[in-house]
Amino acid sequence: MAFGEIVCGSPGSGKSTYCYGKHQLFTALQRPIAIVNLDPANENIPYPCAINIADLITVEDAMDEHHLGPNGGMLYCMEYLEANIDWLEGKLAELQKDVYVVFDLPGQVEVSTNHLSVKRIVEKLGKAGLRLAAVHMCDAHYVTDAAKYISVLLLSLRTMLHLELPHVNVLSKVDLITKYGELAFNLDFYTQVQDLSYLSEHLEASLPPQFAALNMAIVSLVEDFGLVGFETLAVEDKHSMLHLMRAVDRASGCIFVPPPDAPRPPDALPMNPSESTAHAPNAYALMTSALAPIRGPMSDPRDVQERWVDARDAYEAHEKMKWRQEGEAVRELARKYTKESEAGQRKNQADGRNHVGSDFKIQERM
Ligand SMILES: Nc1nc2c(ncn2[C@@H]2O[C@H](COP(=O)(O)OP(=O)(O)O)[C@@H](O)[C@H]2O)c(=O)[nH]1
Ligand SMILES: [Mg+2]
Numbered sequence: 001m002a003f004g005e006i007v008c009g010s011p012g013s014g015k016s017t018y019c020y021g022k023h024q025l026f027t028a029l030q031r032p033i034a035i036v037n038l039d040p041a042n043e044n045i046p047y048p049c050a051i052n053i054a055d056l057i058t059v060e061d062a063m064d065e066h067h068l069g070p071n072g073g074m075l076y077c078m079e080y081l082e083a084n085i086d087w088l089e090g091k092l093a094e095l096q097k098d099v100y101v102v103f104d105l106p107g108q109v110e111v112s113t114n115h116l117s118v119k120r121i122v123e124k125l126g127k128a129g130l131r132l133a134a135v136h137m138c139d140a141h142y143v144t145d146a147a148k149y150i151s152v153l154l155l156s157l158r159t160m161l162h163l164e165l166p167h168v169n170v171l172s173k174v175d176l177i178t179k180y181g182e183l184a185f186n187l188d189f190y191t192q193v194q195d196l197s198y199l200s201e202h203l204e205a206s207l208p209p210q211f212a213a214l215n216m217a218i219v220s221l222v223e224d225f226g227l228v229g230f231e232t233l234a235v236e237d238k239h240s241m242l243h244l245m246r247a248v249d250r251a252s253g254c255i256f257v258p259p260p261d262a263p264r265p266p267d268a269l270p271m272n273p274s275e276s277t278a279h280a281p282n283a284y285a286l287m288t289s290a291l292a293p294i295r296g297p298m299s300d301p302r303d304v305q306e307r308w309v310d311a312r313d314a315y316e317a318h319e320k321m322k323w324r325q326e327g328e329a330v331r332e333l334a335r336k337y338t339k340e341s342e343a344g345q346r347k348n349q350a351d352g353r354n355h356v357g358s359d360f361k362i363q364e365r366m
């Protein structure tokens with residue numbers, strides 16, 4: 001059985017950037033990964049693409065041939081893919097065994113909220129042995145406005161109900177969250193979705209009373225079912241990516257066993273020398289990803305709040321200082337290396353001269 005995820009969300013929510021980040025992270029972790037682009041309008045694909053829907057059909061083809069607009073063309077492409085699922089299955093079968101597969105979906109929300117093709121494709125892939133989770137990207141700036149936050153809750157809920165997959169909602173671009181205004185509450189209020197009644201005064205201030213009341217009724221419904229929650233993501237932050245990776249693995253039930261020569265995590269238990277190497281990585285991967293709570297930097301929303309909201313400037317100043325120190329250390333090392341190699345060259349030249357000189361003396365003596 002292979003594992004993977006489908007990445008959905010509105011246009012510009014950060015899906016393709018996340019796929020690229022995931023490719024870089026997995027490569028660093030020596031975890032095999034393949035990215036499948038299912039967005040036929042994706043022109044500048046940032047990541048190495050293992051399978052590309054554009055090899056099967058493009059939006060332009062669909063629009064020209066069936067006189068459709070861009071949105072109709074996109075939906076046609078999804079239907080065409082569903083009808084030609086054997087093309088996709090054939091390409092997936094060519095990939096390395098047990099590779100983790102990430103599907104980059106188009107941004108049209110109907111693809112993951114009401115149109116049936118993607119849902120049916122996912123079902124077929126599931127039957128063929130691919131166990132998928134859905135990762136739903138939502139731009140974090142929506143949480144700066146109560147009414148927009150409610151629309152994100154509803155969209156997330158709708159996507160969960162439609163795709164029927166293990167589901168992880170993500171507030172993406174959390175590093176930019178302060179750029180769009182002040183947060184009325186701490187970040188964990190928005191990520192844990194637990195007591196939303198506090199939103200009422202913000203809704204009443206910005207909406208006519210009857211709409212505010214309707215919004216609150218919707219909110220209490222979402223809250224009652226306790227289905228929606230959010231992880232956060234700043235794609236360039238390694239800890240944020242690692243945390244999300246663990247959350248998605250937990251959702252899909254994937255436990256990755258690193259190859260025996262992979263670097264051991266710093267908190268791994270000392271390996272029993274009599275144990276075969278195949279057992280040791282298995283032991284820590286199982287314990288950390290399957291049983292223990294997800295720990296580590298950025299796994300608590302309060303860490304995220306501190307990093308990107310409360311103490312953002314202090315963190316940035318600290319990071320800049322560390323980069324400067326690292327740069328200085330690299331330059332120092334380079335200077336030392338140049339000095340040593342120059343000294344070595346001089347010594348070789350001197351040795352060479354002595355050598356020539358001694359030959360000469362020997363010849364003279366002869
Ligand atoms: N600051 C920041 N920008 C991001 C992040 N993720 C994506 N972006 C930017 O958001 C824009 C849209 O991203 P893209 O991946 O193309 O979105 P897609 O349409 O959902 O595939 C790009 O300019 C990205 O550089 C993030 O975590 N932080
Ligand atoms: Mg994209």
